[in-house]
Amino acid sequence: MPLPDELQFMANALKPQKTTDARMDGKVCIITGATSGVGYQAAKRLAQAGADIVLVCRNPQKGEAVQQELTETFGVKVSVVLADFTRLNEVRRAANEILDQIPRIDILINNAGVHRTHRTLTEAGFETAFCVNHLAAFLLTRLLLDRIIASAPAQILYVNSEGHRFGGLDLDDLDWAKRRYKGLQGYGAAKTAQLLTIWELNDLLAGTGVTVNAMHPGAVRTQIGMDNGWLYRTYQRFILGPFLQKPEVSGEAIYYLLAAPEMQGVSGKFYNKTNVETPMPHAMNRALGKRVWTVSEELTGLPHLPLKEE
Numbered sequence: 527m528p529l530p531d532e533l534q535f536m537a538n539a540l541k542p543q544k545t546t547d548a549r550m551d552g553k554v555c556i557i558t559g560a561t562s563g564v565g566y567q568a569a570k571r572l573a574q575a576g577a578d579i580v581l582v583c584r585n586p587q588k589g590e591a592v593q594q595e596l597t598e599t600f601g602v603k604v605s606v607v608l609a610d611f612t613r614l615n616e617v618r619r620a621a622n623e624i625l626d627q628i629p630r631i632d633i634l635i636n637n638a639g640v641h642r643t644h645r646t647l648t649e650a651g652f653e654t655a656f657c658v659n660h661l662a663a664f665l666l667t668r669l670l671l672d673r674i675i676a677s678a679p680a681q682i683l684y685v686n687s688e689g690h691r692f693g694g695l696d697l698d699d700l701d702w703a704k705r706r707y708k709g710l711q712g713y714g715a716a717k718t719a720q721l722l723t724i725w726e727l728n729d730l731l732a733g734t735g736v737t738v739n740a741m742h743p744g745a746v747r748t749q750i751g752m753d754n755g756w757l758y759r760t761y762q763r764f765i766l767g768p769f770l771q772k773p774e775v776s777g778e779a780i781y782y783l784l785a786a787p788e789m790q791g792v793s794g795k796f797y798n799k800t801n802v803e804t805p806m807p808h809a810m811n812r813a814l815g816k817r818v819w820t821v822s823e824e825l826t827g828l829p830h831l832p833l834k835e836e
């Protein structure tokens with residue numbers, strides 16, 4: 527008996543993955559959070575295929591180390607733009623730097639993310655996971671959007687998560703002041719908010735030659751969550767760790783979604799690595815998505831970009 531839509535992700539995790547040998551020579555690819563884990567593997571795979579890379583990262587030493595490695599190994603152009611995604615003014619500064627220095631953007635990969643087990647707030651008072659995973663990516667994408675459209679055909683890919691299935695999004699309590707914070711739900715709320723805005727963005731981009739998709743990179747062994755307390759770190763390293771895959775599979779999946787000839791022009795989809803999948807209904811609620819879009823604009827100080835049906 528086939529699994530219901532909402533449980534397909536379990537079967538999809540075990541499905542064979544698609545790969546491609548297509549090249550990406552000369553494509554300009556901006557990727558956030560490529561100093562570790564999934565993003566690092568994706569940047570490496572793209573550089574191996576000839577793409578020039580712009581690393582948006584918070585740690586200059588780590589960024590320069592990846593820059594040096596990719597340049598020396600693959601001979602591609604790699605630049606570093608600094609931004610701590612807990613500070614939206616730094617995201618703005620990074621976007622301006624990119625707009626000044628990078629005339630064409632073929633690909634934007636929104637990958638940077640965190641998982642906090644406890645409620646923490648940014649200096650501006652945003653719950654950290656919501657700010658880093660959703661608000662910063664929303665702001666960066668919007669600030670670069672005209673340049674991406676002018677570069678069409680172009681692609682935007684969000685590294686989202688099956689974690690969106692945990693839910694937790696409450697527009698009346700985005701900073702978890704009224705509820706007890708639960709790490710998985712906080713993470714789920716941020717990923718849900720992101721997915722909801724992606725469907726709106728997809729409608730807005732119709733006819734522009736820019737595609738936008740989201741993906742779950744697999745359950746892979748990375749540094750995510752390792753900035754939490756010792757108990758969680760021990761759990762992740764010794765209990766969860768043995769069941770996790772190598773992050774190389776995520777890099778290969780991201781590469782397939784961007785480079786495969788059959789993926790060109792495909793937009794508005796969610797992938798579990800390389801297999802298309804249906805997200806949870808709460809992450810497909812278009813009325814809620816329109817509210818999240820507007821609230822995200824308000825919180826990031828962006829002007830309102832009217833949605834397709836407004």
Ligand SMILES: NC(=O)c1ccc[n+]([C@@H]2O[C@H](COP(=O)([O-])OP(=O)(O)OC[C@H]3O[C@@H](n4cnc5c(N)ncnc54)[C@H](OP(=O)(O)O)[C@@H]3O)[C@@H](O)[C@H]2O)c1
Binds near residue numbers: 610639685686745750
């Ligand atoms: N690992 C999994 O099983 C899994 C599953 C589903 C989804 N994901 C998603 O995959 C994405 C990448 O995560 P990962 O697993 O590769 O974790 P990771 O190894 O911790 O990498 C996260 C990246 O995000 C960057 N980052 C974190 N906080 C930041 C901030 N405040 N400002 C700027 N950059 C920041 C990190 O920079 P530093 O190197 O400076 O720390 C790092 O480059 C995330 O969106 C995550 O939600 C992962």
